[in-house]
Amino acid sequence: MDYYLSVATFAGLNVILALSLNLISGFCGQVSLGHAAFYGLGAYAAALCSVAGLPMGVSVAVGMLVAGGFGIVTGFAALRVREDFLAIVTMGVGFLFLGAVRKQAWLGAEMGIAKIPSPLDKWGYAALAIGGAVAVLLLSLHVRRSWMGRAFGAVAQDEDAARSIGVDVSGYKIAAFFIGTAAAGLAGGIYAHMTQLVVPDAFNFVQSVTILAMVVVGGIGSTLGVVAGAVLLTLMPEMFRFINDYKLLVYGGLLLLVMRFSPEGLAGLVHRVTGRRLA
Amino acid sequence: MLEGVGLGIAFGGVRAVNGVNLRVERGELAGLIGPNGAGKTTLLRLLTGVLAPEAGSVRFEGKDVTRVPIHRRAQLGFVLTHQIVRPFREMTLLENVMVAAASEVTRRPWRALASVEVWPARQRALALLERLGIADAADKPAHSVPLGYLKRMQVARALALEPRLLMLDEPLAGLNYTEAARFADLIVQLNAEGTTIVLVEHNLGEVTRIAGRLLVLHNGAILAEGEPREVMARKDVRDAYLGVQAAHA
Numbered sequence: 001m002d003y004y005l006s007v008a009t010f011a012g013l014n015v016i017l018a019l020s021l022n023l024i025s026g027f028c029g030q031v032s033l034g035h036a037a038f039y040g041l042g043a044y045a046a047a048l049c050s051v052a053g054l055p056m057g058v059s060v061a062v063g064m065l066v067a068g069g070f071g072i073v074t075g076f077a078a079l080r081v082r083e084d085f086l087a088i089v090t091m092g093v094g095f096l097f098l099g100a101v102r103k104q105a106w107l108g109a110e111m112g113i114a115k116i117p118s119p120l121d122k123w124g125y126a127a128l129a130i131g132g133a134v135a136v137l138l139l140s141l142h143v144r145r146s147w148m149g150r151a152f153g154a155v156a157q158d159e160d161a162a163r164s165i166g167v168d169v170s171g172y173k174i175a176a177f178f179i180g181t182a183a184a185g186l187a188g189g190i191y192a193h194m195t196q197l198v199v200p201d202a203f204n205f206v207q208s209v210t211i212l213a214m215v216v217v218g219g220i221g222s223t224l225g226v227v228a229g230a231v232l233l234t235l236m237p238e239m240f241r242f243i244n245d246y247k248l249l250v251y252g253g254l255l256l257l258v259m260r261f262s263p264e265g266l267a268g269l270v271h272r273v274t275g276r277r278l279a
Numbered sequence: 280m281l282e283g284v285g286l287g288i289a290f291g292g293v294r295a296v297n298g299v300n301l302r303v304e305r306g307e308l309a310g311l312i313g314p315n316g317a318g319k320t321t322l323l324r325l326l327t328g329v330l331a332p333e334a335g336s337v338r339f340e341g342k343d344v345t346r347v348p349i350h351r352r353a354q355l356g357f358v359l360t361h362q363i364v365r366p367f368r369e370m371t372l373l374e375n376v377m378v379a380a381a382s383e384v385t386r387r388p389w390r391a392l393a394s395v396e397v398w399p400a401r402q403r404a405l406a407l408l409e410r411l412g413i414a415d416a417a418d419k420p421a422h423s424v425p426l427g428y429l430k431r432m433q434v435a436r437a438l439a440l441e442p443r444l445l446m447l448d449e450p451l452a453g454l455n456y457t458e459a460a461r462f463a464d465l466i467v468q469l470n471a472e473g474t475t476i477v478l479v480e481h482n483l484g485e486v487t488r489i490a491g492r493l494l495v496l497h498n499g500a501i502l503a504e505g506e507p508r509e510v511m512a513r514k515d516v517r518d519a520y521l522g523v524q525a526a527h528a
Contacts, residue, residue, distance in 0.1 A: 142392075142395075143392065145395050146391060146392050146393070146394060146395050147381055147384045147385050147390075147391035147392075147394045147395070148385075148388055148391040148392040150374070150377070150378050150381070150385070150391075151378065151385045151388070151391050153367065153369070153370065153378075154367050154370075154378050157367040157368055157369055157370070158365050158366075158367055158368075160329075160361075160365065161361065161365035161366070161367065162350075162367075162378075163348070163349040163350045163353070164327075164349055164350075164353055164358065164359050164360075164361065164365075164437075165353060165358075165378060165379040165382065165436055165437070165439075165440060166350050166351075166353035166354045166379070166382040166385070166386065166440055167350055167378070167382075167385055168350050168386065168387070168388070169350065171387070171388050172388050175388040175389070175392075
């Protein structure tokens with residue numbers, strides 16, 4: 001049972017991560033290849049707070065704010081560069097986070113932070129992760145339906161045209177980065193308390209590519225597609241153990257296949273087969 | 280209403296716009312013409328804020344807007360349509376116009392997040408599409424409709440912002456004779472309803488027909504301005520404009 005609870009918890013966390021990246025890249029069109037850094041920022045900030053004696057709820061909230069704060073800073077970079085240059089900048093943010101954390105003694109350097117208090121049992125973490133995933137799912141569906149979603153669409157499709165009809169492109173990009181990275185911070189906070197240990201390697205480039213693969217496989221921009229992509233890519237390595245050893249290779253291959261044969265991912269396949277667009 | 284004072288910008292060693300002074304009065308329909316490379320689009324970009332001038336300033340309704348970003352100018356009622364039509368390609372024509380029609384709501388991201396009410400913007404956008412004669416394609420994605428529709432959609436999108444000053448960059452380019460004449464009539468009608476319009480145009484026949492005043496730009500400077508027929512009759516204008524055209528032909 002413990003095993004299934006743990007898989008369910010990770011599926012929940014991955015749904016949060018994939019949906020949060022989808023908010024930035026799918027809705028607002030801003031490429032991000034360093035999303036794991038914000039997951040890590042949330043985890044480290046929450047871990048530090050919890051170790052310092054703060055209750056878990058407060059620690060997770062601080063993790064979200066720290067991740068969101070750094071997300072805003074990254075958002076400012078998105079005001080200066082676009083597309084492939086933004087991809088490189090966000091990848092750099094990921095490496096910068098890892099490089100900085102690995103050298104900081106107060107963050108435990110390579111050994112990370114251990115003995116993080118864990119106030120919940122496995123059921124509690126599974127419920128929290130799935131509850132968080134449902135909350136981010138509902139938020140995503142709401143954003144899509146709201147005028148923010150339409151303005152994000154305008155920014156994603158043509159920034160200059162959006163500006164010329166009065167859309168504050170910079171404000172929307174920063175908002176997308178804030179919401180998306182704060183949500184990644186939520187996943188980080190839950191992860192830190194569940195595992196009671198955070199180490200830099202859990203938030204490396206492979207993790208960023210994994211999150212990106214979930215979004216692309218599910219169908220970038222489609223909330224339900226991305227949920228399906230995240231669940232599928234969480235279960236796949238569990239069902240086929242060998243995938244775990246070749247994760248980067250398999251995910252890289254999957255990304256290539258999806259881009260070549262179904263650029264709209266699983267959501268695109270559903271659309272082609274049923275004629276209905278997923279939300 | 281709009282005033283450009285000493286506007287200038289250079290690209291490399293070329294002074295694309297060189298110390299241009301111009302005034303656009305409330306309610307007028309002014310045409311800005313000039314041979315290829317005269318600096319018309321650059322001047323328009325300086326006026327609307329797409330480019331920041333190296334010299335000079337822009338005033339809109341008495342307020343210095345030289346450093347005001349494009350989206351803020353659009354919110355103030357100073358709206359530009361692009362020379363190459365720039366629709367949101369994945370949206371329908373209706374959705375394209377709706378985003379502009381909801382500009383009061385989309386002005387601030389957090390307010391936009393709190394608002395899901397589509398009906399008022401939808402009604403306004405539909406009325407504008409009808410007004411421009413393209414309501415039949417309202418639900419078609421922008422990437423699937425012909426250029427004439429997109430040109431009209433772009434004007435509908437600009438009108439959704441309730442502009443007081445509309446700057447149209449070559450709105451007739453790419454349209455056939457009949458479409459261009461019909462579109463030009465629409466511009467006259469919009470102007471008659473109170474929108475001040477500056478028209479940058481290559482279609483000399485139409486612009487001379489509809490503009491109340493012409494400004495001729497040559498080598499980045501204003502060469503002549505005044506009543507269209509008088510301006511077009513001037514020898515220096517013909518030499519600069521038509522002479523260059525003849526040389527190209």
